[in-house]
Amino acid sequence: MDRPNKPSAISPSGTGPQPSVHSERGRVVASLPTGDSVEILLYGATVISWKANGRENLWVSEAAKLDGNKPVRGGVPIVFPCFGPPPKDHATGSLSQHGFARNSTWEYLGKSTSESEGKLASGGDDSIKLDFGLSSSQLTEDNKKAWGYDFALVYSVTLKRDGLQTMLSVRNQGEKAFEFQMLLHTYFRIDDISKVAINGLGSTTYVDKVLDATTHTQSSPSLTITGEIDRVYSGIKQDTTSITQDGKPRLDVTRDGISDSVVWNPWIQKAKGMGDFEPKDGYKNMVCVEVGAVDGWQKLEAGETFEGGMIVKSHA
C-alpha cells in the first residue's frame, strides 16, 4: 500500500534529550523528552496508553486481552466500517459489532518528527507521528468475504507536547463505491465519575440507546453521569467537548473533520456482564467520549479519501 509519510530517522536537532520510538513484540512506544508517552498495539492499532504531565489519560481494563484474541477493553479501539451491530440489510451486515479494524493486525508504517511552534527549551523535536496501515489484503478470509471492498486505512497517532492527535484516513482503492462508519472509541481515565461533567454538547440531538433508542435534544450545556449512559450525539456544532473534574478542566476532545460523538459508561450492571471489564467498579474511573462519523453512512466513491480524527489536550 502507499506510504504517505515516509519513515524518517529522528533528527538529532539541539542538544537536549531526543524523542524516542521503540517497536517490538507487536507494540510501538514513543516518548518525548518531557516524559510524555504513547503506546500502541499493532492489534487494532489500539492506543493503550497516553501519559501527559506524569498522568495516564486512558483507562484500560485489568482484564483486557492484549494478545490479539479479543478487541481491547479500553484505550482507543478503532470502530470501522460499522458502528454497533451492523444492519442486516446493509453491505456491512455480516460483520461483527464495530467492524474489523479493532481486531485486525495493522502494519507499522514508520515515524516522523517535527518541531511545532512552541519548540522545547532543549531545542529537541517536540512531536512524534506514528503511522499504521490496514488494507483489504491484510484482512482475514472471513472479513474479506463479509466486506469485499478494496480499501486502505492509515491511522496516524501524533504525540505532541501539548496533546495527542489521532487521524484516520480511509481510501477507496477499488472500483466500487462503499459506505462506512468510523469512531475512535476512547476510554478516558478519570478519578471519580461523580465529579465529572461533559461540556460542549448542549442543544445537540442524540439517540439515547439506554432509554428508548429515539432522538432527544440535550437541554443542559453540562452533562453529568449518574447511571448507565449510551448516547449518540450527531451534527455537533461545537468542535470541542471538554471533560471537567471537580469543576476544573481535565481533558479537551476536539473533533477534526467529523461531527458525531458517543458518550458511554456501562455503570454497575453492564460492567458486571462484561467478562473483560475489571475491576468491576472500574466504571467509576472511566468515561468514553468517542468521536466519529456514525450518523448514517459515509459514502466513498472509487479513488476518494475521507479523513477524520481528534486532538486531545490533557490539563495538568
Ligand SMILES: O=P(O)(O)OC[C@H]1O[C@H](O)[C@H](O)[C@@H](O)[C@@H]1O
Ligand atoms: O462491548 P463493545 O463491543 O466494545 O461495545 C461497547 C460500547 O460501544 C459503544 O459505546 C456503543 O455505543 C455501546 O452500545 C457499546 O456497548
